[in-house]
Amino acid sequence: MKLYFSPGACSLSPHIALREAGVPVELERVDLASGKIVASGARFRDVNPKGYVPALDIGEALPLTEGAAIVQHIADSHPEAGLAPAAGTPARARVNEWLTFLSSELHKSFGPLFSPDTSDEAKQAAITKVKSRLDMIEATLADGRDYLTGADFSIADAYLFTLANWTGPTKIGLADQPRLAAYQARVAARPAVQAALKAEGLLEAA
Numbered sequence: 001m002k003l004y005f006s007p008g009a010c011s012l013s014p015h016i017a018l019r020e021a022g023v024p025v026e027l028e029r030v031d032l033a034s035g036k037i038v039a040s041g042a043r044f045r046d047v048n049p050k051g052y053v054p055a056l057d058i059g060e061a062l063p064l065t066e067g068a069a070i071v072q073h074i075a076d077s078h079p080e081a082g083l084a085p086a087a088g089t090p091a092r093a094r095v096n097e098w099l100t101f102l103s104s105e106l107h108k109s110f111g112p113l114f115s116p117d118t119s120d121e122a123k124q125a126a127i128t129k130v131k132s133r134l135d136m137i138e139a140t141l142a143d144g145r146d147y148l149t150g151a152d153f154s155i156a157d158a159y160l161f162t163l164a165n166w167t168g169p170t171k172i173g174l175a176d177q178p179r180l181a182a183y184q185a186r187v188a189a190r191p192a193v194q195a196a197l198k199a200e201g202l203l204e205a206a
């Protein structure tokens, strides 16, 4: 499947999900600064009017967008991979709950930290918000679970791993969240995650 991505961006989450599902991945790199597809030089907005990654070609006129929706589509169309519990179950509702939290509470809180236009004051507020969300996740991991929703890796872990990586470039770090740091290393060691990081040229930076 063709995934429009930018190295290390939130598109890493569906990239990991595709590899965890054993789906052959065709990567189409997007330069977010210029809005161009790198290989062809075409305008990315002509493919995805939203202009942002991730976007997954699902054989329709418009690609599927919104990371949380994409990873659910990958999990649901490859149930044998066990990337999410069956729809309609409480366990699935928990995975959806995490995906929504990650998208609206953590992912978007990082946003101001990647913008050159953000004031120092707004940056500090964003850091405080991100840290409080990371602390909440740290508390969740306190019961010794290996993954976000329990013993099994799920699409929520692909998303959290991607976002937790951003504590590196933003210099927030994970020194105050040792369980999350250990979790991050555990997820990074998964062969599919290694393959995704390598394909995006991120192995040294991860």
Ligand SMILES: N[C@@H](CCC(=O)N[C@@H](CS)C(=O)NCC(=O)O)C(=O)O
Residues within 6 Å of the ligand: 009, 010, 011, 032, 051, 052, 053, 054, 065, 066, 067, 068, 103
């Ligand atoms: N609501 C979208 C947001 C995606 C998003 O924030 N993408 C970023 C990279 S992590 C991006 O492409 N930014 C460039 C832009 O918005 O023009 C989702 O959850 O997938």
